[in-house]
Amino acid sequence: MSDIAEPTPMGIAQATAGHRDIHQTPEAIARRQRRYRSEARFKYYGIAGIAAAISMLIVLLVSIASESFSAFTQTFVTIDVNIDQATVDPNESGDPAVIGRASFQTLANNTLYALFPDVSDRRDRRALRALLSPGVEFELRRRVMDDPSLVGQTISITVEMSDDFDQLHKGLIDRTLPEAQRRINDLQLSWYDQLVSEGLIETQFNWRFFSGANSRYPELAGIWAALVGSLLTMAVTLGLAFPIGVAAAVYLEEFAPKNWFTDMIEVNINNLAAVPSIVFGLLGLAVFIQFFGMPNSSPLVGGMVIALMTLPTIIIASRAALKAVPPSIREAALGVGASKIQVVSHHVLPLAMPGILTGTIIGMAQALGETAPLLMVGMVIFITSIPSGFTDPSTVLPVQIFSWAGNPERGFVALTSAAIMVLLTFLIVMNALAIYLRKKFERRW
Amino acid sequence: MLKKMALATVATVAMVGAAEARDRILLAGSSTVAPFAQIVVERFNNTTDFEAEYNTTGTGGGFRLFCGGVGDDFTDFSGASRAIKDSEVELCGSNGVTDIHEIQLGFDGIVVANSVDGPAVELTTEQLFAALAAEVEVDGEVVANPYTMWSEIDASLPEEEIEVLGPPPTSGTRDAFVELVMEEGCESFEAIAALEETDEERFEAVCATMREDGRFVEAGEDDNLIVQRLEANPAAFGIFGFSFLDQNLDKIQGSVVDGVEPTFENIASGDYPVSRSLFLYMKPQHIGDVVPAGLQEFVTELTSEATFGDEGYLVDAGLIPMSAEERAAVREAVLAYFQ
Numbered sequence: 148m149s150d151i152a153e154p155t156p157m158g159i160a161q162a163t164a165g166h167r168d169i170h171q172t173p174e175a176i177a178r179r180q181r182r183y184r185s186e187a188r189f190k191y192y193g194i195a196g197i198a199a200a201i202s203m204l205i206v207l208l209v210s211i212a213s214e215s216f217s218a219f220t221q222t223f224v225t226i227d228v229n230i231d232q233a234t235v236d237p238n239e240s241g242d243p244a245v246i247g248r249a250s251f252q253t254l255a256n257n258t259l260y261a262l263f264p265d266v267s268d269r270r271d272r273r274a275l276r277a278l279l280s281p282g283v284e285f286e287l288r289r290r291v292m293d294d295p296s297l298v299g300q301t302i303s304i305t306v307e308m309s310d311d312f313d314q315l316h317k318g319l320i321d322r323t324l325p326e327a328q329r330r331i332n333d334l335q336l337s338w339y340d341q342l343v344s345e346g347l348i349e350t351q352f353n354w355r356f357f358s359g360a361n362s363r364y365p366e367l368a369g370i371w372a373a374l375v376g377s378l379l380t381m382a383v384t385l386g387l388a389f390p391i392g393v394a395a396a397v398y399l400e401e402f403a404p405k406n407w408f409t410d411m412i413e414v415n416i417n418n419l420a421a422v423p424s425i426v427f428g429l430l431g432l433a434v435f436i437q438f439f440g441m442p443n444s445s446p447l448v449g450g451m452v453i454a455l456m457t458l459p460t461i462i463i464a465s466r467a468a469l470k471a472v473p474p475s476i477r478e479a480a481l482g483v484g485a486s487k488i489q490v491v492s493h494h495v496l497p498l499a500m501p502g503i504l505t506g507t508i509i510g511m512a513q514a515l516g517e518t519a520p521l522l523m524v525g526m527v528i529f530i531t532s533i534p535s536g537f538t539d540p541s542t543v544l545p546v547q548i549f550s551w552a553g554n555p556e557r558g559f560v561a562l563t564s565a566a567i568m569v570l571l572t573f574l575i576v577m578n579a580l581a582i583y584l585r586k587k588f589e590r591r592w
Numbered sequence: 593m594l595k596k597m598a599l600a601t602v603a604t605v606a607m608v609g610a611a612e613a614r615d616r617i618l619l620a621g622s623s624t625v626a627p628f629a630q631i632v633v634e635r636f637n638n639t640t641d642f643e644a645e646y647n648t649t650g651t652g653g654g655f656r657l658f659c660g661g662v663g664d665d666f667t668d669f670s671g672a673s674r675a676i677k678d679s680e681v682e683l684c685g686s687n688g689v690t691d692i693h694e695i696q697l698g699f700d701g702i703v704v705a706n707s708v709d710g711p712a713v714e715l716t717t718e719q720l721f722a723a724l725a726a727e728v729e730v731d732g733e734v735v736a737n738p739y740t741m742w743s744e745i746d747a748s749l750p751e752e753e754i755e756v757l758g759p760p761p762t763s764g765t766r767d768a769f770v771e772l773v774m775e776e777g778c779e780s781f782e783a784i785a786a787l788e789e790t791d792e793e794r795f796e797a798v799c800a801t802m803r804e805d806g807r808f809v810e811a812g813e814d815d816n817l818i819v820q821r822l823e824a825n826p827a828a829f830g831i832f833g834f835s836f837l838d839q840n841l842d843k844i845q846g847s848v849v850d851g852v853e854p855t856f857e858n859i860a861s862g863d864y865p866v867s868r869s870l871f872l873y874m875k876p877q878h879i880g881d882v883v884p885a886g887l888q889e890f891v892t893e894l895t896s897e898a899t900f901g902d903e904g905y906l907v908d909a910g911l912i913p914m915s916a917e918e919r920a921a922v923r924e925a926v927l928a929y930f931q
Contacts, residue, residue, distance in 0.1 A: 247639070247640070247641070248640075250898075251639075252898070273903055277908070281635070281905065284638075284639070285638040285639070288638070288639060320842070321842065324842055327841065328708065328841050328842045329841065329842060330838075330839065330841060330842075362634055363627065363630045363631045363634050363909070364631075364634075440665065443647070443665075444645075444647060525647050525649070527647070527648050528645055528646070528647045528648070529626070529630040529633060529634075529645060529646040529647070529648070530645045531633065531634050531637040531638065531643075532637065532643065540645055540647075550648070552814060552816060553623070553813070553814050553815070553816060554627065554816075555627065555815070555816070555833075555835045555836045555838075555839045555910065556839060557839055557840075560816075
């Protein structure tokens, strides 16, 4: 406003005579240019803000992606293992109970001793055993249990190398460091080099990362169990929060009278949306687990806790979507004789559904990344099996990331980042789905 | 649409009712014991037809579950990075858990370490106390800690600002560090030691209180985070479990404490002063009744030489083993329940 010339009598006269003139005085031009400059500055501030946000996002993504990179491959070594009858089943009983208790570790060890016959010192033999992952033992046991006829034969298997050698093969261990600062000593390096020169070591895609359950050995750890846990938890959350949330929104928007009581409810719902998630976790622990005695660490309890947390988001989004349906739709339906419930279920709800779904998906995406309340209900659990139901103990993706980040072994650094990548992928897919639904079904009046 | 929603709600609520009988062994407790107990659990699950699980709740949280009672809902084993307290034994007793069997797994060393780019130092418990306590003795007086540089404590120490990253009070590592370093170190000071006679409460407070002026930084439970911060700041020191030093020898170096280097051999022999025992507590009342099968196999696995022996897989993961005689005694005591 201050940019407009002082209304002197002279000015008014000029304005009526030739209004261009007052805009062409040197003062007016200077003012205008100042205004343009400030507008440009304002624009640059905005651009700078976006650039800062994007560069931070890029730094985050690049650092996670570059660290996660090495987790998607795994170093394998191919060895010939003699399934020695005397070690596995000395009495040739063929009894699975006997075979199951056999020391398959010994078989793998004997293979290594045969590959490097010069190694006889006890300490060196221990260093030699460190080449292979303990997964060898599990794999051998599984194969022999599946096919007992293997006993007495020599089989060629391709198995994971241990974490340290996996890191070495990926170039993450500096060979030039003094021996004391390496987890792999010079002797082990020479064995490794020999295996490489014989072409026994190869790098494969790490399928186990996507299909396996958790493990304390980085080379054997996978996220499938956590992913299944997340899906089960999300199913419970969706099953509870969606119908309850939509029903609450429909009632509040379409049926409820406007009085102090419904105002109270509205204020409380908005407050609930801002309650820190850990509070819901404590509530879940006290009410669902301790009072109702529901199973600890289960997707059922986890999902219920997350449902409480997601409920306000869904109610608020659903109410906004219902509000956006124009009153003329309701009036038209009522006008042709529809009942109130028919108006809502035949017309208003279907029209509001894209908005409701968008809100729900965004709420679910938030819930997928939730960690704190799930720690409270015991979902930071170590299990080595894939959960098969809602009451099985299980963990979820973000909690798995949290647990892996605390493990000492070097390989877990990459696994942690890789799990974050998987979680981010799911979040992007869910948010993209929300945008797609909105674009496809959205109506404008 | 409303009908479908109602059905979904009913289906979800119906699932709540379906509780299951126990078919697995439950372990819960300390996050320090977790890396070791979890390996045993994984081996056990992969090499037998039984199943076990470990829930990381912290030592105290583990005992709350363990002492809750006898039955399906309560854990069979509790992982602890310290011995069970009298108050916890009482809690157990009041809930009918009258028999508690202690299984010692081995030791865990606590190291003071810095980046390999920083200076290698030799510390004493006395110097560590002077650097980290809230109140120290200066010229025969107990005063608020005035030291800001290591070199002010002893000329042999580097001329660097004191900055030490360590575990928070909720951590078992912190309890052990206070007990083994701070409470040891404070007794070397005459004026503080004299307090023990005159004002015992004050003595205990002086000995056990870490400084809070920003020179001792509580860096959270995650030891990996401390290692990363040491790497970034060569002037800082960190306090954490030995296995993290063992895994990161290319990045960090352990400080000598009281003339002893924090190596595997020195911790195992007991020469290194800062080490504590790790335990699993068993509830014999669950044998055969609550857990019908698998418990014997589990403790057999747990106490076999291949597990916690000198070359066992727990030792590969950073556990410091006990002597062969101690291990034999632990094994014998626990297997006696199954004879």
